[in-house]
Amino acid sequence: MTSSLNCFKAYDIRGKVPEELDKDLAYKIGQAYAAIFKPEKIAVGHDIRLSGPSLTAALADGLMDAGVDVVHLGLCGTEEIYFAAFHLDVDGGIIVTASHNPAEYNGMKLVRKGAVPISGDTGLKDIEQRAISGEVFKAEQRGSMTSMDNQAAFAAHLLSYVDCDNLKPLKLVVNPGNGGAGAVIDKLSPMLPFSLVKILYQPDGSFPNGVPNPLLPENREATAKAVVENGADLGIAWDGDFDRCFFFDETGAFVEGYYIVGLLAEAMLARHPGGKIIHDPRLTWNTEEVVKACGGIPVMSKTGHAFIKERMRAEDAIYGGEMSAHHYFRDFSYCDSGMIPWLMVAELISQTGRSLSDFIRDRMEAYPVSGEINNRVDDPDAAIAAIESAFADECLEKDYTDGLSMVCNGYRFNVRKSNTEPVLRLNVESRGDRRLMEQKTTELLAIIRQPISN
Numbered sequence: 001m002t003s004s005l006n007c008f009k010a011y012d013i014r015g016k017v018p019e020e021l022d023k024d025l026a027y028k029i030g031q032a033y034a035a036i037f038k039p040e041k042i043a044v045g046h047d048i049r050l051s052g053p054s055l056t057a058a059l060a061d062g063l064m065d066a067g068v069d070v071v072h073l074g075l076c077g078t079e080e081i082y083f084a085a086f087h088l089d090v091d092g093g094i095i096v097t098a099s100h101n102p103a104e105y106n107g108m109k110l111v112r113k114g115a116v117p118i119s120g121d122t123g124l125k126d127i128e129q130r131a132i133s134g135e136v137f138k139a140e141q142r143g144s145m146t147s148m149d150n151q152a153a154f155a156a157h158l159l160s161y162v163d164c165d166n167l168k169p170l171k172l173v174v175n176p177g178n179g180g181a182g183a184v185i186d187k188l189s190p191m192l193p194f195s196l197v198k199i200l201y202q203p204d205g206s207f208p209n210g211v212p213n214p215l216l217p218e219n220r221e222a223t224a225k226a227v228v229e230n231g232a233d234l235g236i237a238w239d240g241d242f243d244r245c246f247f248f249d250e251t252g253a254f255v256e257g258y259y260i261v262g263l264l265a266e267a268m269l270a271r272h273p274g275g276k277i278i279h280d281p282r283l284t285w286n287t288e289e290v291v292k293a294c295g296g297i298p299v300m301s302k303t304g305h306a307f308i309k310e311r312m313r314a315e316d317a318i319y320g321g322e323m324s325a326h327h328y329f330r331d332f333s334y335c336d337s338g339m340i341p342w343l344m345v346a347e348l349i350s351q352t353g354r355s356l357s358d359f360i361r362d363r364m365e366a367y368p369v370s371g372e373i374n375n376r377v378d379d380p381d382a383a384i385a386a387i388e389s390a391f392a393d394e395c396l397e398k399d400y401t402d403g404l405s406m407v408c409n410g411y412r413f414n415v416r417k418s419n420t421e422p423v424l425r426l427n428v429e430s431r432g433d434r435r436l437m438e439q440k441t442t443e444l445l446a447i448i449r450q451p452i453s454n
Contacts, residue, residue: 007107008128010419011119011306014098014107017051021106023058025131026096029108030062032130035137036123037112039091043084045073046096047241048180050205051106056096059108060145067139072147075203077180078109078243079337083154085115086333092118097241100213103206115333116313119306155187161329162343168350169193170233172342173226173248177212177219178204179240184339194346197230199223212239214246214254215324215372224252233349234356236342244325245338247345249357258283258369259360260341261321262290267344268319268329269294278311278320278328281402282414282427286367287321302402303416309334323372323427370428370441375448380417380424383448387415390447411440415448424448 005025007015013029015021033042044060046052052075060070071090073080078095085093092112098105110118110127118124172194176182182201189196199222200209213219214237227235227248235248247255265277265287277296279287280303291298301311305326312320312334320328326336349356377383384404397407403416403425411430418425426444430437 002132005128005132008120008124011117011124011304012107012109013124014101014105016104017055017106021055023054026055026058026108027062028131028134028136029127030059030064030068030094031066031136032062032127033092033094033110034063034066034068035130035135036126037092039068039113041069041071041090043071043073043081043088043090043093044095045076045081045084045093047077047098048075048178048203048205049096049098049103049106049240052096052205055106059094059096064143064145065136065138066143067141068143070143070145072145073150074147075180075183076151077184077338078241079332079335079339080150080154080184081109082111082115082333082335082337083157084150085111085113087153087157088150095241099241099243100211100215100239102211115335117306117309122306151184151187155184155191158184158188158337158339158343159191161331161340162347164191166347166351167193169195170346170349171195171197171230172346173197173199173223173230173232173235174201175199175214175223175226175235175237176201176203176242177214177237177240178202178207178209179212179238179242181238181242181338184242188339188343197226197232199226207240212237214239220246220248220254223248224254227252234342234346238338242338243336245327245342246325247342247356249360250355251357253357255356255360256323256364256369256371257321257325258286258323259363260325260345261323261327262286262363263348263359264321264327264341264344265291265296265319266294267348269296272318275318276315278308278315278317280308280322281399281405282372282416282425283323283367283369283429285412285429285431286363289366290363300401304419305336308336366432367429368432368434368437370426370437373426373441373445374418375424375426375445376422377424377448378422380422383424384415384417386447386450387444390443408440411436413440413444415444
């Protein structure tokens with residue numbers, strides 16, 4: 001018997017359908033969740049992928065056969081399951097989604113009551129082993145299923161993060177990338193004064209315009225072009241399950257998520273003075289400076305939503321942000337949302353009359369960055385060791401919170417392994433010296449890309 005399943009990852013379940021994830025396994029996952037966490041009622045839903053309804057039905061059957069009642073939210077986003085898990089009278093939630101993976105993939109993200117994440121260290125490995133065993137339990141009384149549209153309550157919660165009286169009639173380009181964000185935007189828009197330019201708006205699980213992942217440079221052109229052509233104040237794009245949102249300023253320029261973290265941290269500290277802000281180790285200087293200047297306390301956490309959420313709860317942090325466009329809010333049960341950030345940014349622009357580029361221009365000049373550069377390498381550990389050795393004489397400070405971070409004279413960098421593939425992810429920043437940042441990026445890439453001798 002196999003001891004592991006390829007689709008079980010560090011924080012969630014994700015694999016090709018049906019080779020790695022099929023209806024039989026989805027049923028067993030429902031059974032395993034019920035056996036391990038013993039819920040009475042669970043919320044389920046699925047994103048726009050074509051395999052979503054059938055996998056969700058099998059998952060629900062596994063839960064109901066074990067005696068669990070199921071609240072089926074239908075087509076929804078990951079954060080709608082998070083919301084259900086802390087807003088409804090349920091004991092947890094599961095969404096069938098593969099986020100920004102290609103169309104042939106699907107998966108699941110699982111949470112307990114209160115939207116507490118279930119990861120490898122907190123039950124996901126147990127679910128995997130139970131699913132592998134194939135053990136089936138059928139309760140004396142099968143659970144029931146109730147279908148629910150929870151979007152009105154979700155939209156009302158989202159609007160609690162802004163004062164609608166502050167909002168001005170801005171023109172916004174909104175690009176769900178044929179993912180699921182449009183349904184929530186449509187629920188919000190009657191209550192907002194914005195003029196919306198909708199592109200790639202129709203949900204389509206075949207992804208006719210490519211995978212909805214705005215982190216990929218080739219996926220940014222449509223939003224950037226629409227901003228310029230329509231004279232929009234702001235462009236926003238989402239990934240498939242819309243728990244991440246990406247910003248384009250009024251010139252159509254893509255804004256690195258790093259600078260949005262600083263902007264939202266400042267806004268949250270204006271509401272909650274002295275609060276703690278969680279950030280990841282990849283790029284830190286701008287966030288730390290902004291948070292301290294606003295009287296807050298910056299706290300570094302290992303990258304990844306399960307780690308960030310755990311640290312958010314431990315510190316009772318008001319906000320957490322990753323440069324990869326995950327933004328976490330205490331009042332959202334410490335979970336990440338792709339809807340709250342754009343509402344807050346639009347409110348900032350409305351209140352001040354300043355453009356997004358104006359908000360971040362000084363920060364970009366103060367801390368220029370390389371952007372995350374991914375390199376496929378044969379031996380990631382050897383590459384990291386070679387970097388650590390090469391920069392040893394320049395190093396002023398070293399940190400292993402997540403991969404290797406080294407602070408040198410006027411610049412710092414982080415290099416870390418991917419959790420899922422033989423890839424190294426590099427991020428470099430400097431103190432106001434773009435040329436130095438680019439020079440050190442070139443030096444680091446030369447080491448990463450050179451063949452490792454045995």
